[in-house]
Amino acid sequence: MTRPRIGFLGLGWIGRHRMQAIAESGHAEIVALADPSPEAVETAAELAPDAARGATMEDVLAARPDGVVIATPSALHVPQVLQALEAGAAVFCQKPLGRNAAEAAQAVEAARRADLLLAADLSYRHTAAFGALMAQVEEGALGDVFAADFTFHNAYGPDKPWFYDKAQSGGGCLIDLGVHLVDQALWLLGADDLTCTSASLFSGGGPVGPDGVEDYCVASLRAPSGTAIRIACSWTLPAGREAVIEAQLYGTKAGAEVRNEAGSFYNFSASRFEGTAARPLVSPPDDWGGRAAVDWARRLAEGEGFDPDTERLTVLARVIDGIYAAAH
The missing domain is CATH 3.40.50.720 (NAD(P)-binding Rossmann-like Domain)
Structure with a gap:
C-alpha cells in the first residue's frame, strides 16, 4: 500500500x-x-x-x-x-x-x-456512541424502530459571515447542523429516502426573510418503513448549555439514545432503554473528530x-431540499 x-x-x-x-x-x-x-x-x-x-x-x-x-x-x-x-x-x-x-x-x-x-x-457517524446505536439496530436489539428523534442545538452559531449569506451557504442551521441529523436518520434506519410531512423555520423567533437564513428548524419526516422522525436544530438557542446533541430511537423491543455530556460538542454517551431501566453502552472519552x-x-x-454509496449524498441533499420546500 x-x-x-x-x-x-x-x-x-x-x-x-x-x-x-x-x-x-x-x-x-x-x-x-x-x-x-x-x-x-x-x-x-x-x-x-x-x-x-x-x-x-x-x-x-x-x-x-x-x-x-x-x-x-x-x-x-x-x-x-x-x-x-x-x-x-x-x-x-x-x-x-x-x-x-x-x-x-x-x-x-x-x-x-x-x-x-x-x-x-x-x-458523527464515526463516533463510538453512534456506532453503538447502529449496532443495536443491526442486531435487531430494538425490534422494529417506529419513532426517532434527532436534535442539534448550538448555543453560539457560526463565526464566519458567509454562513448568514444564503447565496454562499444555501441556508442556515438546517443545512449546517441538520445535515448531520438527516444523515443519521438515513444511516441508522437504512432508509433510501425520507419524506418531509411538516417543517417550520424561524429567524430570531420570527419569519425567515426571502434572502435570510434560519436559526431554528423543526421538521417531521417519515421513512418508507413508516418510521416517524423528528429533527430539531438551531443556532444561538438559549438552551442552558453550549450544545444539545441527541438521538433517540424507539423500537418494539427497546429504546436507545446518544447524548452529549454536560453540553459538550465532543463527549458522547450511548444508552439502551428497557422500560424505566437504562443501561450504558458507551461513555467518553472518544477522539472521533x-x-x-x-x-x-x-x-x-x-x-x-x-x-456507489456516495449516491446517498444526493439523497441527503434531496431530503434537506424537501424540508425547505415544506417550510415555505
Missing part, C-alpha cells in the same frame, strides 16, 4: 484539524496547502513544513495530488470538487457537499464518471475508486 499525496484547500480550524488527523494517521503524504489567508497557510505549514504553499485550488493541483481535502465556504464546494476530479484527484469535502440536491448530484456524477473516491465530512477524514485517506491508500 503506497501513501497517496494529499493537498488541502481551506485551512481554518476544521481544515487544519482534519489535516492533523490525516498526518498523524500516516495514511497519506501532505504535499500542498492553500488558503486565501497567508496566516492560515503558515499555521498549517507547521504540521507539514515540506508541503507546497499557495492560495487557490490551482496551487494545490500544481502539486499533482492524488486527493484533495476541501474545507471552504459551501458555495465553492461543487466547483472545487469538479475541478479536483477533472484533474484526477479524489476528494474529501466538508459538509454540505452542495447547497442543494442538483449541486450534490453534479459532484457525485462527476466522481462516478472519473471512478474517483468522493466523501463528505459526516463526522478526524475519523471520517482518516477513513477516506485510508480507503484512498488502498486504491479505492468511486463508491
Whole structure:
C-alpha cells in the first residue's frame, strides 16, 4: 500500500484539524496547502513544513495530488470538487457537499464518471456512541424502530459571515447542523429516502426573510418503513448549555439514545432503554473528530475508486431540499 499525496484547500480550524488527523494517521503524504489567508497557510505549514504553499485550488493541483481535502465556504464546494476530479484527484469535502440536491448530484456524477473516491465530512457517524446505536439496530436489539428523534442545538452559531449569506451557504442551521441529523436518520434506519410531512423555520423567533437564513428548524419526516422522525436544530438557542446533541430511537423491543455530556460538542454517551431501566453502552472519552477524514485517506491508500454509496449524498441533499420546500 503506497501513501497517496494529499493537498488541502481551506485551512481554518476544521481544515487544519482534519489535516492533523490525516498526518498523524500516516495514511497519506501532505504535499500542498492553500488558503486565501497567508496566516492560515503558515499555521498549517507547521504540521507539514515540506508541503507546497499557495492560495487557490490551482496551487494545490500544481502539486499533482492524488486527493484533495476541501474545507471552504459551501458555495465553492461543487466547483472545487469538479475541478479536483477533472484533474484526477479524489476528494474529501466538508459538509454540505452542495447547497442543494442538483449541486450534490453534479459532484457525485462527476466522481462516478472519473471512478474517483468522493466523501463528505459526516463526522458523527464515526463516533463510538453512534456506532453503538447502529449496532443495536443491526442486531435487531430494538425490534422494529417506529419513532426517532434527532436534535442539534448550538448555543453560539457560526463565526464566519458567509454562513448568514444564503447565496454562499444555501441556508442556515438546517443545512449546517441538520445535515448531520438527516444523515443519521438515513444511516441508522437504512432508509433510501425520507419524506418531509411538516417543517417550520424561524429567524430570531420570527419569519425567515426571502434572502435570510434560519436559526431554528423543526421538521417531521417519515421513512418508507413508516418510521416517524423528528429533527430539531438551531443556532444561538438559549438552551442552558453550549450544545444539545441527541438521538433517540424507539423500537418494539427497546429504546436507545446518544447524548452529549454536560453540553459538550465532543463527549458522547450511548444508552439502551428497557422500560424505566437504562443501561450504558458507551461513555467518553472518544477522539472521533478526524475519523471520517482518516477513513477516506485510508480507503484512498488502498486504491479505492468511486463508491456507489456516495449516491446517498444526493439523497441527503434531496431530503434537506424537501424540508425547505415544506417550510415555505
